[in-house]
Amino acid sequence: MNNFLELCRASIGASHVLTSETDMAAYLTDWRRRFTGKALAVVKPASTDEVAAIVRLCNRFQVPVVPQGGNTGLVLGSVPDAGGTAVVLSLTRLNRIRAVDLINNTMTVEAGCILQNVQHAATEADRLFPLSLAAEGSCTIGGNLATNAGGTAVLRYGNTRELCLGLEVVTPQGDVWNGLRGLRKDNTGYDLRDLFIGAEGTLGIITAAVLKLFPQPKARLTALAAMQTPDDALQLLSIAQKQCGAALTGFELMSDFCLQLVTRHFPQMPLPFAQRHPQYVLLELSDGESEQHAMAILENLIGSALEEAVIEDAVVAASIAQSKSLWNLREHIPLAQAEEGKNIKHDVSVPISLIGDFIRATDVLLQQDFPACRMVTFGHLGDGNLHYNVSPPENQSDEAFIAQQDAVNRVVHDSVHRFGGSISAEHGLGALKRDEIRSYKSEIELNLMRSIKHALDPQNLMNPGKVI
Numbered sequence: 001m002n003n004f005l006e007l008c009r010a011s012i013g014a015s016h017v018l019t020s021e022t023d024m025a026a027y028l029t030d031w032r033r034r035f036t037g038k039a040l041a042v043v044k045p046a047s048t049d050e051v052a053a054i055v056r057l058c059n060r061f062q063v064p065v066v067p068q069g070g071n072t073g074l075v076l077g078s079v080p081d082a083g084g085t086a087v088v089l090s091l092t093r094l095n096r097i098r099a100v101d102l103i104n105n106t107m108t109v110e111a112g113c114i115l116q117n118v119q120h121a122a123t124e125a126d127r128l129f130p131l132s133l134a135a136e137g138s139c140t141i142g143g144n145l146a147t148n149a150g151g152t153a154v155l156r157y158g159n160t161r162e163l164c165l166g167l168e169v170v171t172p173q174g175d176v177w178n179g180l181r182g183l184r185k186d187n188t189g190y191d192l193r194d195l196f197i198g199a200e201g202t203l204g205i206i207t208a209a210v211l212k213l214f215p216q217p218k219a220r221l222t223a224l225a226a227m228q229t230p231d232d233a234l235q236l237l238s239i240a241q242k243q244c245g246a247a248l249t250g251f252e253l254m255s256d257f258c259l260q261l262v263t264r265h266f267p268q269m270p271l272p273f274a275q276r277h278p279q280y281v282l283l284e285l286s287d288g289e290s291e292q293h294a295m296a297i298l299e300n301l302i303g304s305a306l307e308e309a310v311i312e313d314a315v316v317a318a319s320i321a322q323s324k325s326l327w328n329l330r331e332h333i334p335l336a337q338a339e340e341g342k343n344i345k346h347d348v349s350v351p352i353s354l355i356g357d358f359i360r361a362t363d364v365l366l367q368q369d370f371p372a373c374r375m376v377t378f379g380h381l382g383d384g385n386l387h388y389n390v391s392p393p394e395n396q397s398d399e400a401f402i403a404q405q406d407a408v409n410r411v412v413h414d415s416v417h418r419f420g421g422s423i424s425a426e427h428g429l430g431a432l433k434r435d436e437i438r439s440y441k442s443e444i445e446l447n448l449m450r451s452i453k454h455a456l457d458p459q460n461l462m463n464p465g466k467v468i
Contacts, residue, residue, distance in 0.1 A: 001040060001061070001063075003061075004057060004061040004063060005017060005019065005040075005041060007057050008041065008043055008054060008057060008087075011045075011050060011053040011054060011057065012043060012044070012045045012046065012050045012053070012054065016043065016044040016045070016046070016093070017041055017042075017043050017044075018041060018042040018043075018044070019040075019041045019042075023042070024039055024041070024042045024088070026071075027039070027042045027068060027071065027079075027088045027090060028079055028080065028088070029079065030071070030073065030074075030076050030078075030079050031071060031072050031073060031074060031135075032074060034076075035076055035079065036079075037079045037080035037081050037082055038080060038081075038082055038083065038084035039066070039080045039084060039086055039087060039088050040063065040084060040085060040086060040087050041087050041088075042087070042088045042090055043087050043088070043089050043090070044090045044092065044093050045089070045091075045093065045094070046093040046094065047094065048094070048110075048168060048170065048176055048207040048208065049176075051089065051091070051094070051170045051205055051207055052170045052174045052175070052176050053174070054087075054089060055089075055170050055171075055172065055173075055174040055205065056173070056174030058087065058174075058461055059172070059173060059174055059459065059461065062459065062461070063085065063086065063087055063461070064080075064085060064086035064087070064460075064461050064462075064463075064464050065086065065087055065089050065201075065205070065461055065462055065463065066078065066079065066080045066086050066087070066088045066089065066201070066463055067089050067091065067142070067146070067201035067205045067206075067462075067463060068088050068089065068090050068091065068143075069090075069091055069092070069111065069112065069139065069140030069141075069142045069143030069144075069146070070092070070114065070135065070138045070139040070140045070143055072135040072138055072139040072143065073143065073147065073427065073428065073430060074345065074347070074427045074430075074432075075424070075427050075428050075429060075430030075431070075432040075433055076430045076431040076432045076466075077146075077147065077200045077201070077428050077429070077430030077431065077432075077463070077466050077467075078143065078201075078430075081431070081465055086464075089205065090112075091110075091111045091112040091140065091142050091205070091207070092112045092140065093112060094110035094111050094112035094113075094142075094207060094208070095110055095112040095113050095114070095117075096109070096110050096113070097109050097110075097113060097117075097118070097121050098110065098208065100121070100125050100127075100213075101182060102125060102126075102127070102213075104182050105127065105212060105213040105214065106165060106182040106210050106211065106212060106213060107121065107122060107125075107127075107129065107210070107211050107213055108180060108182075108208060108209070108210050108211075109121075109141055109208065109209060109211060110141075110142075110207065110208045111140060111141055111142025111143075111145070111205075111206050111207050111208060111209070112140050112141075112142060113140060113141045114136075114137065114138065114139070114140055114141075115131060115133070115135075115136040115137075115139050115140065115141060115144060116136045116137045118141060118211070119131075119132070119136065122213055123216070125213070126216055127213035127214065127215065127216060128213065128214040128215065128216050128217065129163070129211060129212075129213055129214075130153045130156070130157040130163070130214060130249075131144060131149065131151055131153065131157075131160060131163055132151045132152050132153055133149060133150070133151035133152065134331050134334060141209060141211070142205075142206045142207070142209075144160045145160055145161075145164060145167070145196075145197050145198075145206050145209055146196075146197070146198070146199065146200050146201050146206060146428075147160075147198065147200060147426070147427065147428040148160050148161050148197050148198035148426070148428075149426055150380060150383065150385060150425065150426035151380075151426075152250050152252060152284075152330075152380060153249050153250060154380055154382070154383040154385070155248060155249060155250065155251055155380070155382030155383055156246060156248065156249035156250075156286070157214070157249070159426070160197065161194060161197045161198065162212075163211055163212050164193065164197060164209050164210065164211055164212070165181065165182050165183060165184065165193075165210040165211070165212060166179050166180045166181040166182060166183070166193060166209065166210035167179045167180065167192075167193050167196055167197070167206055167208070167209050167210075168180050168206070168207045168208035168209070169192075169196050169204045169205065169206055169207065170204060170205045170207055171204045171456070172203070172204060172456060172457040172459065172461055172462045176207075177192065177204075179192060179193055180208060180209075180210050181210065182210045195452070198428070199467070200428050200429065200430060200463060200466050200467050201462060201463040201466070202453060202457065202462050202463045202464075202466055202467050202468065203452070203453065203456045203457060203462060204456065204457075204462060205462070215288060217286035217287055217288055218287055218288055218289060218290050218291065218294075219285075219286070219287045219289075219290060219291035219293070219294040219295075220249075220284060220285070220286050220287075220294075220323070221284065221285045221287070221291070221294045221295060221298050221316065221317065221323075222250075222282070222283070222284050222316070222317040222322075222323040222326050222327065223282075223283055223284075223298060223302065223314055223315065223316045223317065223326075224272060224280060224281070224282050224283075224314065224315050224326050224329075225280065225281045225283065225302070225305065225311045225313070225314040226273055226277035226279070226280050226311060226312050226313045226314065227277060227278070227279050227280070227281065227310065227311045227312055228277070228278050228279065228312065229278065229279060229356060230253060230279060230355055230356040230359050230360075230381075231356040232279065232310050232311065233253050233279055233281050233356075233381055234352070234353070234355060234356055234381070235308075235310045236281055236283075236305050236310050236311060237251055237281075237352070237381060237382060239301065239304055239305055239308070239310065240283060240301055243297065243300060243301050243304065244285055244297055244298075244301060247285045247286060247287050247288075247294065247297060248283065248284075248285060248382070249284050249285065249286040250282065250283060250284035250382070251281060251282075251283050251284075251380070251381050251382035252281065252282040252283070252330050252378070252379070252380060252381065253279065253280075253281055253355075253377075253378060253379055253380075253381040253386075254279070254280045254281075254282065254329070254330060254333065254378045255278070255279055255280075255375065255376070255377045255378065256276050256277060256278050256279065256280070257374060257375065257376060257377075258333045258336075258376055258377070258378045259271055259280065259329060259333075260276075261333065261336035261337055261339075261340055261376065262329055262332045262333060262336045264336070264340075265332075265335075265336040265339040265340065266332055266335075266336060269325070269328055269329055269332060271329070272315045272325075272326070273313055273315070277312055277313065281311075281381065282326055282327065282329070282330050285297060285298055295316075298316060299316075302314045302316070330378070333376070333378050333387075334387075337376050337389060337391065340391060341391065341392065341398045342392070342398035342399075342401070342402050343376065343389050343390060343391045343392075344389065344390045344391075344401075344402070344405050344408050344409070345387065345389045346386075346387070346388040346389060346390070346409070346412050346413075346416075346423075347385070347387060347424055347425050347426060347427040348385070348386055348388055348412070348413075348416045348421055348422065348423055348424075348425055349383070349384045349385045349386070349416075349421050349422045349425035350384055350386070350416060350419045350420065350421035350422075351384060351419070351420055351421070352381070352382070352383070352384040354419050354420070354421075355381065355384065355386065357419070358386075358415065358416070358419045358421070359377060359386075359388075361415060361419075362388070362411070362412060362415040362416075363375055365411050365415060366390060366408070366411055366412070369407065369408075369411055370390070370393075370401075370404065370407075370408060371393070372393035372394070372395075372396075373390050373391065373392060373393055373401075373408075374390070374391040374392070374393065374394075375388070375389070375390060375391075376389040376390070376391055377389070384421075384425075385425040385426060386425075388412060390408055390412075409436065413436065413439070413440065416440075417439075417440050423436060423437065423440060424437075428467070429466070429467045429468075430466050430467070431465055431466050434465065434466060434467060434468065446468070449467075449468050450468055453467075453468055
């Protein structure tokens, strides 16, 4: 492989081909630090042409390629396996914003752009790029597209797929498909864009994208409502959708235990209520008219929900700082859970109308098989996506509980399937759920996926061992 590595160095510069264990370490371990793979090298091209050159070399020498953005994934999709034969192709040097078209409301960006930087660039242009998630300070647009990331604004704006109009992709053969078209209507054959979005780098490498921009809202208001059950939260959602319409941009469910963990490990983030409640909803309105108009809508919503006894209490943020404080409670749940110890995570979706039934039924099943396990249930209620995480009983070691992970997953995933849901809502399959998905997709569906993979990547060099 020396000749291969020398040709890589000649293509993109020797300093951007990393081969020492120390230099490669950060690229080989997943975000949760549960797995560390091995690689022949980490290569860091700076342009689409350099990506294509590397892929052509990999094709010539039959070297597998693991595309990587910010490496913030949770399903081992962006790290290599333990074989040590693959190269990790980091896209972080492809970080330019190529163009902003204010009349077309689009922005063309490279795959290595950090999501937060794209948000800021949109704001500077008096526009909004609405994708927002906890890892936005380090995840990249390429990774967001490769996993079809969701986040907190899916209810109003959709997943990343809905926020993208066009792509530039390096194929497994090292060709460059330039599909950077900022068109909202283009009915000229198969939708290749949607094929690559969500494919986790198994069909090709996304190097740039045309993203949709939106007008900046005149006002954003945040409220935290307290209630008894997830069914009450669903009723609140129904009222909010009826009264707020498109102004409703965020609707996050959090159990009391979630916020207990936050206040335990981050005592500087107290709850704004005098007493605890079983469930909470964090909701956000974005209004294009005025803050007064938005406040009138929000006050009417809360008043209706209190009058109908759907909620027990509510607080409305009176400032940007208070809004951030409320959102910090939601965003610190995963961090608090990590501080509490190891846990078994589930990123699932079920039909919105069945979320209450799913939580009740699955909680019972888990308590039957794993008594006193602690449920950390939160997520994007407005689009049916739950982070249905399981922590060990207080008197059980993390290691003993994690040893039961396969059995816990089976209970949860079987229940998700019975409720007509998906075992991966926004994190993807990666390597972690690649085998698990075979229990829940039909053989016809799996064969169609295999056919697409084989047609585009017959040598199986693009992120092998992931998805399918």
